[in-house]
Amino acid sequence: MDSYLGDGLTEDDVDRWVQSATILHSNGDGLDIAVKDGRIVGVRGRAVDRVNHGRLGPKDLYGWQANHSPDRLTKPLIRRDGELVETDWDTAMDAVAGRARELLDERGPSSIAFYTTGQLFLEEYYTLGLIAHGGIGTNHVDGNTRLCTATAAAALKETFASDGQPGSYTDVDHADVIVLYGHNMAETQTVLWSRVLDRLAGPNPPQVICVDPRETPVARAATVHLAPRPGTNVMLMNALLHEIIGNGWIDRRYVEAHTVGFDELAKRVRDYPPEIAAEVCHVPVEQIREAARIIGQAERLLSTVLQGFYQSHQATAAAVQVNNVNVVRGMLGKPGCGILQMNGQPTAQNTREAGADGDLPAFRNWSNDSHIQDLARVWNVDPMDIPHYSPPTHIMQQLRYIEEGSIRFFYVTATNPAVSLPELRRIRSLLSQDRLFLVVQDIFLSETAQLADVVLPAATWGEKTGTFTNVDRTVHLSEKAVDPPGEARPDLDILIDFARRLDLRDKDGAPLVKWSDPEGAFEGWKACSKGRPCDYSGLSYDKLRGGSGIQWPVTEDAPDGTEHIYADGRFWAQPDYCESYGRDLVTGAPLDETEYKALNPTGRAVLKAAEYLPPHELISEEFPFQLITGRTLYHFHTRTKTARAPQLQAAAPEVWVEMSASDAADRGWAEGDLLAVTTPRGRVEAKLRVSGIRPGVLFLPFHYGYWDQPAGYEPDGHGRAANELTLTDWDPCSKQPIFKTAAANAVRLAAGDGPAAAPTTTGSRPVAGDVPPTRGGAAAEAVEELATGGAR
Amino acid sequence: MKLGLAIEELHRSENHLARVLLAVSDRHKADHEVFYVARDIAGWSQRHVTELARIGADFGVDLDPEPEGEPGILEKLQQATSDLLGRRPEPGLLLLADLRHVHREAAGVSLDWELLAQAAQGARKRELLGLAERCHPDTLRQMRWANAKLKESATQALVS
Incomplete structure (x- = not known):
């Protein structure tokens, strides 16, 4: 059990412990918040929790200090x-x-848009979705989950016709092969990675395969590390499937009984022999064969996927091929056999479930009229009042409507698009238009908040109550430990206040939002989710108190939750029940009901083949590098919290750019040199970290914006936000922006006066031995208590 | 037999469809998904042009395997104009008109593939039938894209 208490306090000093879970990554680890004199003073892991068994990561141990930051927003602001x-x-x-109200009267609901996050609570998303879809009647609702997890949902909808993870973290304990596709688990979910490390250090260790252009800690632990050229994931996946199917490493009975589309998949991947993939991906052909053999001969295969696939070219097509590997091998719904299409944020799963991100609540199908009628029944509104002429408008399209002036009201909750979206010069210019009314609800004056017309100060984790759910469907209750600072209010209260002031009503004239507190919202959600895949009807706040988190579906039949869905090849893919009829993986065009019924009348898993297309922005003489952006262990998103936790900020204080040793040597550059990285869209200056990244590729962490810089929300002279450089392009299927295939150039501005300030403990580990190591020091001393007794 | 004629007509109509898609792409550079997807799927028509030229030789027609030109100066100008006009509402309506046009052109190409497939079957030209079976689904996907994009774009363009 890991714990950290500030101010030199010990457990004896703590007044009370309040149950919660981790909020600065997506793993969903149970923890308790220590309170003394009405203040949060520390955290400790919950040993009883099924997810983490008491372990915590660095962002959990130190991140809570940001709650006390003196620059919290404590009063509303107006321009x-x-x-x-x-x-x-x-x-x-x-x-x-x-x-x-003015805009609704003058221009109608399509002039109103909402952009939320993956960091609020389920109750808040559900209420937001109700207000926007059922009350205001706009289709323009999305979350920043579009940037982190949209492809996870899209890939699951393509293969299983519904969202919902076909894996469980316990699969790590049983798998004999674990494949991580574009997933640097050691930095994004440290506690889950510890579980993998436990296996690697114990008897019968699993083989690990890593697909990543960087030499991450995962790559270092892998049996095979494939480092493909960015933008070529579909080519690589097709070659792996070529080998798996070609060698007959498939479960033919499973395929025949539980899938459709096998023949087309087999035919498609015949055109992708490893020799061609080796050329295109620039990976040794033996490595592709070796990886395919290990995957093909696995007895219990766990596959996990994250941003290396989701934020890259042909995102959904590539992630779907990962599903295909597990499906053709029949490795689903039993211990050790699973797929984890990971999330990037702690509550992203709830944004998807509750209908605040371009989906309708409880995985209802926007193109199935009976689902809309059912939702209208739950909400007591007319079905015509819930827009369903197309899927809810994703953020990149919302921005286009803001650009052309048809969206005039943009309500942003708990996210920072002025740093996290691609092509920031464009974003800043769109958000600062006079004709746009921008509302930002946040806990700090972020770059985006600085552009707002009204800023609403919100409470955060530890200051309000609610539930959230991680990627393996584990639901946690997070209780209020202390009061929010000043006049800051919980997001739920603010949203309900908004609905009341707009006088939103149901079809009988009663208030549309029937609840006034989190537990009331949760009860409303339970009714909405009953009978759907993400069924919460058997849960309650009381049930979630005291013990471990619980995995949905939780029903009368499964009162303690469900560890594995899709056991025995039973899916949620029946045409009248499924969440999605699927899309064309290249054009993104949705299939209609008739097409889906013809393809998959009895609701099997769908094996969807995909052709490889070259990336849209190719390298040239002028821009010879491929630029990928990403994250580091010590920061979360745009650092609004992590930069305000001294230990985390000290570990990764400033932006850097990574380049391979051979590229640096070719140019005579060295660790610490100051570089300017440019694309047709902008320029960023950063110190060079010579790392284990593959040649031809540059890496920039995306966390660093401007709120702690002189100009506040934009570059002052030179840029440091990676998104100054990224291009506006997205996967047509999941609508997830592409952050990992821009063509870029780098020039040296000055020789270095010391190494780059990048962590040495992570994927940015230096090649050179003389860089001082990243160490926490005395200020970061945490306590680890072992189950067998004793502490260290 | 008039198989040569059918191949020649399809070669023309696929070339035309590719050009239409590229032109639509250029006109809507500020609508990034349209810009990129239209280019990607223009590539399908261009590939069909090459394959039709190759098989045309067996039927006595001499066709250019190179798809007709990439965008020139005019198209680059359209891209720049599209960027400049990005802040105005009219491009929404223009997009609807353009997607409708793509759908009609692709429907024409689809019918041409039907004709060719029927003829190939009647004449027992296995290779030609195989080509039609390979390429025609791409045309249907192009049509579905134009249809779906039109549906998705219509409401905001017409209601707001």
Whole structure:
């Protein structure tokens, strides 16, 4: 059990412990918050929890300190004469609701858009979805989950016709082969990675395969490390499937009984022999064969996928091929056999489930009229009042409508698009238009908040109650431990206030939102999810108190939750039940009901083949590198919390750029040299870290923006946000922006006066031996208590 | 037999469809998904042009295997204009008109493939039938794309 208490306190000093779970990554680890004199003073892992058994990662141990940061927003702000000034809640909310009402009257609901996050609680997403879809009647609702997990959902919808993870973290304990596709688990989910390390250090260790262009800690632990050229994932996957199917390493009975589409898949991958993939991906052909053999001969195969696939070219097509590997091998729904299409954020799963991200609540199908009628029944509104003429509008399309002026009201909750979206010069220019009314609800004055017309100060984790769910479907309750600072209010309260001021009502004239607290919202959600795949009807706050988190579906029949879905080849893919009829993997065009019924009348798993297409932006003489952006262990998103935790900020204080040793040597550059990285869209300056990344590729962490820089929300002279450089392009199927295939150039501005300030403990480990190691020091001393007794 | 004629007509109509898709792409550079997807699927028509030229030789027609040109100066100008006009509402309506046009052209090509497949079957030209079976699904996907994109774009363009 890991714990950290600030101010030199010990457990004896703590007044009380309050149950919660981790919020600065997507693993969903159970933890308790230590409270003393009405303040949060530390955290400890919950040994009883099925997810982490008491373990915590660095962001959990230290990140809570940001709650106390002196620059928290404590009063609403409103723009007067061009400046944001403090105001009271009534004035701020009247301005927000007033402008929304004006626009509804003048231009209709399609002038209103909502952009939320993967960091609120389920209750807040469900309420937001109800207000936007059922009350205001706009189709423009999305979350920043579009940037992190949209492809996970899309890939599951393609293969299984519904969202919902076909894996469980316990599969790590049983698998004999674990394949991580573009998934640097050691930095994104440290506790889950510890579980893999336990296996590797114990008897019968699994073989690990890593697909990543960087030499990550996962790559170092792998039996085979494939480092393909960015943008070629589909080519690589097709070659792996070529070998697996060609060698007959498939479960023919499973394929015949539980799938459709095998013949087309087999035919398609015949055109992708490893020799061709070796050429295109620039990976040794023996490595592809070796990886395919290990996967093909696995007895219990666990596959995990993350941003290396989701944020790259042909995202959904590539992630679907991972599903195909497990499906043709019949490796689903039993211990050790699973797929984890991972999430990037702690509550991203709930954004998807509750219908705040371009999906409808409880995996209802927007193109199935009976699902819309059912949702209208739950909400007591007219089905015509719930827009379903197309899927809810994704953020990149919302921005296009903001650009052309048809969206005039943009309500952003707990996310920072002015740093996290691609091509920032464009984003800043769109968000600062006079004709756009921008509302930002956040806990700090982020880059985006600085552009807002109204800023609403929100409470955060530890200051409000709610539930959230991780990637293996484990639901946790997170209880309020302390009051929010100043006048800050829980997001749920603010949203309900907004609905009341707009006077949103159901079809009988009663208030549309029937609840006024989190538990009421949760009860509403339970009714909405009953009978759907993500069934919460057997859960309650009381049931979630005291013990471990619980995996959905939780029903009368499965009161303790469900470890494996899709056991015995039973899916949620029946045409009248499924969430999605699927899309064309290249054009993104949705299939209609008739097409889906013809393809998959009895609801089997769908094996979908995909052709490889070259990336849209290719390298040239002018831009000879491929630029990929990514994350580091010590920061989360745009550092709004992690940069305010001293130990985390010290570990990764400043942006850097990674390049391979051979590329650096060719140019005579060295560790610590100051480089300018450019694309047709912008320029970033950063110190060079010579790392184990593959030649021809540059890596920039995307966390670093401008809120702690002089100009506040934009570059002052030179840029440091990686997204100054990225291109506006997205996967047509999942609509996830592409952050990993821009063509870029690098020039040296000055020789270095010391190494880059990049962590040495991670994927950015230096090649040179003389870089001082990243160490926590005395300020970061945490306690680990072993189950067998004793502490260290 | 008039198989040569059918191949020649398809070669023309696929070339035309590719050009239409590229032109639509250029006109809607500010609509990034349209810009990129239209280019990707224009590639399918260009591949069909090459394959039709290859098989045309067996039927006595001499066709250019090179698809007709990449965008020139005019198209680059359209891309720049599209960027400049990005802030105005009219491109939404223009997009609907363009997608409708793509759908009609692709429907024509689809019918041409039907004709060719029927003829190939009647004449027992296995290789030609195989080509039709390989290529025609791409045309249907092009049609479905135009249809789906039209449906998705219509509401905002017409209601707001």
